[in-house]
Amino acid sequence: DAGVIQSPRHEVTEMGQEVTLRCKPISGHNSLFWYRQTMMRGLELLIYFNNNVPIDDSGMPEDRFSAKMPNASFSTLKIQPSEPRDSAVYFCASSYRGRRETQYFGPGTRLLVL
Amino acid sequence: AQKITQTQPGMFVQEKEAVTLDCTYDTSDPSYGLFWYKQPSSGEMIFLIYQGSYDQQNATEGRYSLNFQKARKSANLVISASQLGDSAMYFCAMREAGTASKLTFGTGTRLQVTL
Numbered sequence: 001d002a003g004v005i006q007s008p009r010h011e012v013t014e015m016g017q018e019v020t021l022r023c024k025p026i027s028g029h030n031s032l033f034w035y036r037q038t039m040m041r042g043l044e045l046l047i048y049f050n051n052n053v054p055i056d057d058s059g060m061p062e063d064r065f066s067a068k069m070p071n072a073s074f075s076t077l078k079i080q081p082s083e084p085r086d087s088a089v090y091f092c093a094s095s096y097r098g099r100r101e102t103q104y105f106g107p108g109t110r111l112l113v114l
Numbered sequence: 115a116q117k118i119t120q121t122q123p124g125m126f127v128q129e130k131e132a133v134t135l136d137c138t139y140d141t142s143d144p145s146y147g148l149f150w151y152k153q154p155s156s157g158e159m160i161f162l163i164y165q166g167s168y169d170q171q172n173a174t175e176g177r178y179s180l181n182f183q184k185a186r187k188s189a190n191l192v193i194s195a196s197q198l199g200d201s202a203m204y205f206c207a208m209r210e211a212g213t214a215s216k217l218t219f220g221t222g223t224r225l226q227v228t229l
Contacts, residue, residue, distance in 0.1 A: 031215050033215075033217075042219060042221055042222070043205070043219045045216060045217070048215060048216070050215065055215070056216065089157060091159060093159075095215065097215060099166070100147065100164055100166070101147070101209065101215060102149065102161055102164055103149075103161070103217060104161060105151075105158065105159035105160075105161075106158075107157065107158050108157050108158065108159075110157070
């Protein structure tokens with residue numbers, strides 16, 4: 001079974017450039033989550049969707065960050081313009097909303113902004 | 115107040131021994147779920163085990179078991195017969211019914227299994 005798929009796995013970009021991270025959730029899952037992980041702040045939830053609708057974006061750091069989920073099998077997280085402090089590992093996770101609702105994580109995108 | 119507390123930044127255990135990783139949580143919601151994830155050096159987050167607040171028995175998944183003490187608000191992960199491949203960061207997380215689908219993570223415990 002295919003797990004959560006993220007691309008790219010690594011991204012190196014220069015400050016000011018636009019960065020787009022992509023995620024394909026597990027088929028049949030109806031919730032999708034974007035997290036950011038850094039040494040200083042640990043794992044932070046940025047935004048999550050339920051049935052393709054953004055439910056909570058309170059973790060999105062600022063207007064430079066945006067996320068979309070145009071359909072049940074695809075989501076993007078965009079940073080424009082990127083800054084060095086955005087360097088982190090970005091995880092996408094998906095779950096089926098039910099009693100347990102276990103979140104399954106993708107492999108992550110390691111982003112470095114120079 | 116921290117919702118999830120993992121007080122052990124690092125632990126060592128010898129191969130084939132059992133180890134307990136501590137996790138305490140704070141919630142006033144009667145319905146919640148507790149999760150443990152493993153993050154090896156390769157970086158991926160791997161789901162290990164789940165315990166629901168209304169579950170009568172402690173959860174077990176192979177070599178992993180969860181020592182759930184509801185009154186003490188603790189959900190310790192027990193790994194039996196440690197293997198070198200168990201060396202990783204381990205995160206405890208909680209989902210409260212009142213916060214819908216959101217997970218709150220602890221700061222993690224780094225486990226090193228030695229020969």
